[in-house]
Amino acid sequence: MAKKQKRFSFTFTVFAAIVSLLLGVVVGAISAAFLDASTFQSDEGPRTLVEGELQIHFLELGNKYTGDCTYIKAGDVDILIDAGSRPSSVPVIQSYIDEYVTDGKLEYVIVTHAHQDHYAGFSITEGSIFDLYECEVIIDFALTNQTDKDTSNMYGRYLNELEAEVAAGATHYTAAECRQEDNYLFELGNGITMEILDSYYYYNEAESENDYSVCTLFTYGDDSYLFTGDLEERGEMYLVEMNRLPEVTLYKAGHHGSKTSSSALLMETVKPEIVCVCCCCGSAEYTDTDANQFPTQRFVDNVAPYTDKIYVTTLCVDYDAGTFTSMNGNITVVTDRNGTRVVCGSGDDRVLKEWEWFREHRTMPDAWK
Numbered sequence: 001m002a003k004k005q006k007r008f009s010f011t012f013t014v015f016a017a018i019v020s021l022l023l024g025v026v027v028g029a030i031s032a033a034f035l036d037a038s039t040f041q042s043d044e045g046p047r048t049l050v051e052g053e054l055q056i057h058f059l060e061l062g063n064k065y066t067g068d069c070t071y072i073k074a075g076d077v078d079i080l081i082d083a084g085s086r087p088s089s090v091p092v093i094q095s096y097i098d099e100y101v102t103d104g105k106l107e108y109v110i111v112t113h114a115h116q117d118h119y120a121g122f123s124i125t126e127g128s129i130f131d132l133y134e135c136e137v138i139i140d141f142a143l144t145n146q147t148d149k150d151t152s153n154m155y156g157r158y159l160n161e162l163e164a165e166v167a168a169g170a171t172h173y174t175a176a177e178c179r180q181e182d183n184y185l186f187e188l189g190n191g192i193t194m195e196i197l198d199s200y201y202y203y204n205e206a207e208s209e210n211d212y213s214v215c216t217l218f219t220y221g222d223d224s225y226l227f228t229g230d231l232e233e234r235g236e237m238y239l240v241e242m243n244r245l246p247e248v249t250l251y252k253a254g255h256h257g258s259k260t261s262s263s264a265l266l267m268e269t270v271k272p273e274i275v276c277v278c279c280c281c282g283s284a285e286y287t288d289t290d291a292n293q294f295p296t297q298r299f300v301d302n303v304a305p306y307t308d309k310i311y312v313t314t315l316c317v318d319y320d321a322g323t324f325t326s327m328n329g330n331i332t333v334v335t336d337r338n339g340t341r342v343v344c345g346s347g348d349d350r351v352l353k354e355w356e357w358f359r360e361h362r363t364m365p366d367a368w369k
């Protein structure tokens with residue numbers, strides 16, 4: 001009897017071992033399938049969003065004008081920084097972000113400064129971004145040189161739209177209030193944080209509206225991502241002085257790659273790995289001087305010692321005729337467990353120095369030779 005029991009026990013042990021082995025294989029297969037499903041399958045069409053991933057999208061704005069709109073998906077949290085370049089950009093922005101915003105709610109909206117190429121989409125009487133989405137937290141510039149509050153003026157319309165969204169339940173802070181009330185670090189979930197950086201021109205009058213720009217730093221694990229709006233060289237100097245800026249994975253080229261921003265001091269401090277420029281490349285919108293058209297020679301020279309990974313949304317074909325085409329198109333910088341990669345909506349992922357436009361209009365910096 002005892003012998004028989006022992007034999008049974010042995011058989012059971014073998015059986016149990018086989019079952020757990022099989023179970024292990026099944027569980028392994030399931031986790032492999034899960035891992036597989038949680039990475040992008042394709043660059044084409046709307047991409048499925050994945051828990052834990054940080055996506056930063058630099059949008060094309062549907063016209064010949066330079067302007068900014070950055071959409072960030074941090075887990076389930078939707079963030080919009082600016083909505084340029086013109087009121088006509090709103091449907092372009094809407095159709096793009098609606099692939100990602102599943103609940104009609106933008107948890108955070110940041111309006112960097114009161115220039116139309118950044119806030120036109122917030123400043124429309126009917127159908128502004130504030131009208132189209134439930135905006136939970138709105139953080140905007142503390143100061144501006146705009147004085148005309150009449151609704152015939154873009155600033156007046158902005159104030160009206162902002163007031164209406166606050167009446168509808170939005171929470172509004174200026175960047176200065178965030179800093180002064182010690183409410184500048186926002187946990188977005190999945191270990192992603194958004195910091196409203198401190199800046200001298202939140203509190204002090206500036207000659208240039210650009211210097212009032214709200215500046216933000218996102219952090220995800222060891223990676224950091226810097227957004228400075230149109231902040232200019234003096235503003236950047238204070239930014240470096242007033243914050244502990246890390247070396248960054250991504251830097252959104254300040255002021256569309258203008259000669260007035262991305263100073264040697266800021267670049268030396270943050271040593272960017274990837275730089276994205278939101279502009280209509282080579283456009284005569286602001287100047288006829290070739291070297292100073294976005295992205296400028298000075299910007300290229302200042303970034304060059306740290307990286308050649310510069311991506312640009314749009315190329316101007318003929319400013320007077322109003323024609324333009326995608327360069328990298330809508331650019332998405334994605335960070336997940338596999339690291340950070342750049343997805344170019346145009347399907348062309350060449351970096352700036354590889355474009356014919358660059359060879360014809362810019363001098364190759366020594367660092368890139």
Ligand SMILES: [Ca+2]
Binds near residue numbers: 076078103105107
């Ligand atoms: Ca949302």
Ligand SMILES: [Ca+2]
Binds near residue numbers: 133134165
């Ligand atoms: Ca709304």
Ligand SMILES: [Zn+2]
Binds near residue numbers: 118230
């Ligand atoms: Zn701008």
